[in-house]
Amino acid sequence: MxxxxxxxxxxxxxxxxxxxxxxxxxxxxxxxxxxxxxxxxxxxxxxxxxxxxxxxxxxxxxxxxxxxxxxxxxxxxxxxxxxxxxxxxxHGQHHFLCTKCQRVLEFDEPQVEAVARGYARRHAVKVHEASLVLYGLCAECAARRAPVRGGSA
Amino acid sequence: MxxxxxxxxxxxxxxxxxxxxxxxxxxxxxxxxxxxxxxxxxxxxxxxxxxxxxxxxxxxxxxxxxxxxxxxxxxxxxxxxxxxxxxxxxHGQHHFLCTKCQRVLEFDEPQVEAVARGYARRHAVKVHEASLVLYGLCAECAARRAPVRGGSA
DNA sequence: AACATTATTGCAAGTAATTTGCAAATAGGG
DNA sequence: CCCTATTTGCAAATTACTTGCAATAATGTT
Missing domain, CATH: 1.10.10.10 (Winged helix-like DNA-binding domain superfamily/Winged helix DNA-binding domain)
Known part of the structure; x- marks a missing residue:
């Protein structure tokens, strides 16, 4: 730090x-x-x-x-x-954004850098930074929106 | 179209x-x-x-x-x-941005969706969209900035 | 086909986030 | 300690987008 x-x-x-x-x-x-x-x-x-x-x-x-x-x-x-x-x-290079509660979670994922290197090689470009953003529902919002099957009946 | x-x-x-x-x-x-x-x-x-x-x-x-x-x-x-x-x-889901000439190139890359699925499974979230953005120098700008070794001497 | 209903539009004014001009302040070299 | 260019605070400006409202027009109904 x-x-x-x-x-x-x-x-x-x-x-x-x-x-x-x-x-x-x-x-x-x-x-x-x-x-x-x-x-x-x-x-x-x-x-x-x-x-x-x-x-x-x-x-x-x-x-x-x-x-x-x-x-x-x-x-x-x-x-x-x-x-x-x-x-x-x-902080983590990549992010998950909950489209319902707006929460932002950071994460790192070496595979993304591998994808970036592959792209750089195939297209003859230089890549200095790779940023993946995932949009969806976080665990809480997903659970609230789609309750366990047979849950409320 | x-x-x-x-x-x-x-x-x-x-x-x-x-x-x-x-x-x-x-x-x-x-x-x-x-x-x-x-x-x-x-x-x-x-x-x-x-x-x-x-x-x-x-x-x-x-x-x-x-x-x-x-x-x-x-x-x-x-x-x-x-x-x-x-x-x-x-259009392509992912993008490459040249930080010098501002060019934007689109591309698709199934591996990214695989990373997204992996993240979703491990963190119990739902992912609806994944967007990878690579920042760097496009082929032209990279060539101009770092000429072939021994080129200008 | 005319009519009623209510979503949608144009216009003008408003807003939020960021940027800029400029005179005053100050970091860092001599 | 002084000089000079860099950086700062302040206020006004700008950019990109949003909103209120009266007028317009799309669609269901007759």
Whole structure:
């Protein structure tokens, strides 16, 4: 966790950027928050430590971190139209989205990387990232929607 | 292609919706346009046939078609923050995005569905849709960025 | 074929998320 | 400690999409 933070700080330096208090705070906030927060959520949480922190600074910092490859932006269907941000490598690469309760579950699955490599080879492209998103009903919602056979009769 | 249109029309009927001129036009426009157009693009093209067609009608129709399962919405990183729409089943389920030239290539890959089924079984969830997105450099951009070894010396 | 009913449309105004211009602040090198 | 370019806060702007409402038109009924 903090190891990620250190890597991030080193990279920020290497990129020739200035390590301002705001950037440090935003980076730390990203490690403290649960997965895929929105810019508003990062701002709300970081503002607990620096109430002067501006939302546009959060947006600018997140985009800068993204350009440096330190943050991965994501968008989820059914979650309005805002962006979500994760420290690169801090969470599972793939996601399951419940279309009923909007729950988002992360997972990793090496087979996906194998598919990506196969595609890259066959089409002569370079693949830097693979993101699988599954849409469906989570265990709870599925159970509620399709009760056990003969259950309620 | 027109087979898709017919299925769509039947479904619209079955859903109890009225088959208005605008809906027919939007549906036909979706089959005529290249993959994943934005609402603006659908509107622009459809307006060539009915200049009175309003953009909000396009949005409402696309969302309604989505609710009926006839249209699949997508969002691509690096393509601004608008939604893209495709007639369900009209295009490949998965995508490759070139992070340099923004090109989007579609593909199908049965192995992905296998991964989805495996995940569904292990986690007791129901998966209705799986969407894999690969980010990287297309063949052209990869060739331009990393010339053949010893090429320019 | 005219009519009633109610879904759908066009228009204009509204909203949410994000972006930008600019003057003031400040990190980091000399 | 000072200089300069980078970064910040603030407010206004922009983008992509949504909504309220009166007018219009699709479909069942006669």
């Amino acid at each position: 903090t190891d990620l933070l250190d890597r991030a700080r080193a990279r920020v330096r290497a990129a020739g950027g200035r390590m301002t208090g705001q950037r440090r705070l935003i980076l730390e906030t990203l490690t403290a928050l649960p997965a895929h927060p929105t810019a508003e959520e990062v701002h709300a949480r970081a503002a607990r430590r620096d109430s002067a922190l501006n939302l546009s600074t959060v947006y600018r910092t997140l985009h800068w971190l993204e350009a440096e490859g330190l943050v991965e932006p994501r968008r989820f269907r059914g979650h309005g139209r805002h962006d979500h941000f994760d420290l690169a490598g801090a | 027109t087979d898709l249109l017919d299925r769509a029309r039947a479904r619209v009927r079955a859903a109890g919706g009225r088959m208005t001129g605008q809906r027919r036009l939007i549906l036909e426009t979706l089959t005529a346009l290249p993959a994943h157009p934005t609402a603006e693009e659908v509107h622009a093209r459809a307006a060539r046939r009915d200049s009175a067609l309003n953009l909000s009608t396009v949005y409402r129709t696309l969302h309604w078609l989505e609710a009926e399962g006839l249209v699949e919405p997508r969002r691509f990183r690096g393509h601004g923050r608008h939604d893209h729409f495709d007639l369900a089943g009209a």
